[in-house]
Amino acid sequence: MEKRKFRGVGPELSLLGFGCMRLPKIDPDKPDIQQIQAQEMIDYAYEHGVNYYDTAWPYHQGLSETFIGKALKKYPRDSFHLVSKMPGWEAKKPEDASYIFERQLEKCQVEYFDFYLAHAMNAERLVQYKEAGVFDVLLEKKKEGKIRHLGFSFHDSPEVLKKIVDLGFWEFGQIQLNYLDWTMQRAREQYDVLQAAGLPVVVMEPVRGGALHSLCPQAVELLKKAGPDASPASWAIRFAASLPGVMTVLSGMTTLEQVKDNVKTMENFKPLTDDEKKLLEQVVDIYQQSKTVPCTGCRYCMDCPAGVDIPLMFSIYNQYQLNEDKQAFVKAYAEAGDSKQAHHCVACRACVPKCPQGIEIPDRMADVKKLADRLMPKE
Ligand code: SF4
Ligand code: SF4
Structure with a gap:
């Protein structure tokens, strides 16, 4: 597994990160995790060198943190990096954020988080997190050694990203980045903001919630011709991982096959060539002609009061x-x-x-x- 040193001197992180928001479920309508299958996926990833596991308070309605804590318990604590996030929107005052943080440590059965993020920052949350004293709590936890490295995840414009970066206390940033959003959602500009600030980039949604795996037949054919054994997802993962400054590429995996495919991509990692980048530009052109909705399946919009899934x-x-x-x-x-x-x-x-x-x-x-x-x- 390809590894990169955090900020050139820090711990070594696997280029593939395990996102724990789309673990296999017992019933598609419920958050409960299919424990045996999910454990098998974690074990395979761990045995193949994946050492970055990313969870969050709302994933699987709170069950993801509990699961990953249990799943990694059998491995030495210093052999993996556990990552979670502060859902600052649930905090009205510093005590709320502090309570959530301590609860997360308990749920994950750990004494500290290797990496910890202010979750889903945007313009509105920048104000709200400040007013509720969330950042003060995070900095306090860092001082106490309960957060090793502090960052944020982000969904908004590059202009807002710059304001967040300018707070000055971050060590890394997590953004949605894939070859489709590179221009469509201004991911390139966001990446540039982080690069200019010298912040390592954690990539989320490299396959855009699976959309870049389930491409239309015309796009699939194009990719198959260039790489008969490479899955469409592997092209998307390689695009993100080829960018300088990318520390780890998170993939929210649901099946063991996906884990194996992603591991294969990162074990024999080859950055995209210029010709391959041009090929992906053609795929974007084809994609843009389709009438698809750019939904990543994150479920943040749920529940709908009228019952619509x-x-x-x-x-x-x-x-x-x-x-x-x-x-x-x-x-x-x-x-x-x-x-x-x-x-x-x-x-x-x-x-x-x-x-x-x-x-x-x-x-x-x-x-x-x-x-x-x-x-x-x-x-
Ligand atoms: S529509 Fe819902 S599930 Fe789709 S991207 Fe938006 S919030 Fe996520
Ligand atoms: S009723 Fe329609 S607009 Fe309202 S939450 Fe549901 S999907 Fe969204």
């Missing part, structure tokens, strides 16, 4: 936009069940401010409904 609806819709398989759409849409379907959306907009991708959810949900009205058999 927003990420599921977008996933079924996107699949159709990529392969135009009517039968598959009809099957998946029916299996979702009436209560989760798009027609229940009342455009209340409760979900819109929660979406880090800035998707106009009610408008796009209307597109899903329109498609379902056209394709679903009439009763």
Whole structure:
């Protein structure tokens, strides 16, 4: 496994980081983790040199931290880096942040976090975290040795990122970066802000919630021609890992096959050549012609008061936009069940401010409904 030294002198981190937000579930509608399968994935990753495990308070509705603490317990504490994040939006005062932090240590069964982040920072949260005294608590915990390295994760514009960076106490930053968002969501400018500040970059959503793995047949063919044995996901992972200053690339893995594929990519890591970068630009052109919704499946927008399963609806819709398989759409849409379907959306907009991708959810949900009205058999 390719390893990189944190800030050139610090601990060695595996270039592949294990994101614990999409672990296999017992029931797709519930957060409970399929423990045996997930443990097998962690063990495989660990045995193949992955030493960076990234969890957070809200992942799997709180169950991810508990799981990863238990899963890594059998390994020496100094052989892996455990990472979690402060959900500052839940803190009204410093005591709340302090309580959450100590609870996280308990849940993960550790005395300290190797890396710790202020979670999902944006313009609004920058103000809120400051007012609630969240940053003071994080700096205090760092002084106490309970946080080894302090950073933040981020979803907003490069201008806001600059303001956050200018706070001056960060050691790294985590941004959404992949070959699609490089220009579409200004990831390149965000990367440049972190580079200019000398902050190592942790990459999240390198495969854009799986979208860069489930490409349309035309794009897949292009990639297959250039690398018959390389999965579409491996191209996306290599794009992120090829950038100088990238410390680790997080992948939120759900199956053992995904772990094996990502490990294979990072064990024999080869940075993209100029020709390969050009090839990915062609894939972006093809992707942009599709009508897919840029949903990563993060579920931050949930729960919808009208019962709509927003990420599921977008996933079924996107699949159709990529392969135009009517039968598959009809099957998946029916299996979702009436209560989760798009027609229940009342455009209340409760979900819109929660979406880090800035998707106009009610408008796009209307597109899903329109498609379902056209394709679903009439009763
Ligand atoms: S806008 Fe639609 S999808 Fe979003 S929360 Fe309201 S009802 Fe649910
Ligand atoms: S609509 Fe937005 S918040 Fe909801 S799952 Fe998709 S990307 Fe995440």
